[in-house]
Amino acid sequence: MEKTAVGLVYECLRCGAKVSTEELELRGGEIKCTVCGYRVLKKIRPPVVKRVQAR
Ligand SMILES: [Zn+2]
Numbered sequence: 001m002e003k004t005a006v007g008l009v010y011e012c013l014r015c016g017a018k019v020s021t022e023e024l025e026l027r028g029g030e031i032k033c034t035v036c037g038y039r040v041l042k043k044i045r046p047p048v049v050k051r052v053q054a055r
Pocket residue numbers: 012013014015016017033034035036037038
């Protein structure tokens with residue numbers, strides 16, 4: 001299985017559920033909340049802990 005857009009996550013603006021692109025692909029590639037079915041999702045950063053030095 002191919003990996004696409006690794007780690008990209010959407011957040012549902014209605015119920016706040018976090019949906020990964022992988023899940024969306026499994027459901028036909030539609031941008032749609034897997035919990036409530038709402039179709040307005042916001043792209044968010046995955047919760048990856050990364051140390052970035054502040055200058
Ligand atoms: Zn939702």
